[in-house]
Amino acid sequence: MNANDLATRHCEPRKGKEHALDIHQVSGYLRQLPGWQLLDDGMAIAKDFKFSDFHQTLGFINAVGFMANREDHHPDLEAGYGHCRLLWSTHDVGGLSLNDFICAARVEALLGR
Numbered sequence: 001m002n003a004n005d006l007a008t009r010h011c012e013p014r015k016g017k018e019h020a021l022d023i024h025q026v027s028g029y030l031r032q033l034p035g036w037q038l039l040d041d042g043m044a045i046a047k048d049f050k051f052s053d054f055h056q057t058l059g060f061i062n063a064v065g066f067m068a069n070r071e072d073h074h075p076d077l078e079a080g081y082g083h084c085r086l087l088w089s090t091h092d093v094g095g096l097s098l099n100d101f102i103c104a105a106r107v108e109a110l111l112g113r
């Protein structure tokens with residue numbers, strides 16, 4: 001599944017270890033998502049997005065927040081004047097699930113990438 005396919009999927013409730021992706025699945029999806037990095041021993045993916053000012057940064061956060069609420073899957077956010085770092089992980093799974101990659105791909109699509 002490439003990034004465009006991922007971005008057209010919707011998150012589904014995924015609870016329990018059986019929904020955790022293995023390292024082969026994780027590296028396959030990561031290859032489709034430039035700039036996203038594996039963190040915390042493979043428990044999360046993150047990317048830092050740069051913007052020219054706080055208005056742009058806040059617009060991005062609002063767009064991501066809207067998408068995240070619609071998908072019922074929520075990122076950790078860290079932001080400053082000209083950047084926002086997003087981290088996706090599935091608490092209900094205790095690691096990475098397909099939902100994290102769907103949301104990362106949806107974020108790229110929001111930016112027209």
Ligand SMILES: C[C@H](O)[C@H](O)[C@H]1CNC2=NC(N)=NC(=O)C2=N1
Pocket residue numbers: 013072073074075088089090091092093
């Ligand atoms: C009931 C609801 O679907 C769950 O609590 C969702 C909400 N958003 C979530 N977001 C993230 N990142 N991980 C989850 O496990 C999660 N669970």
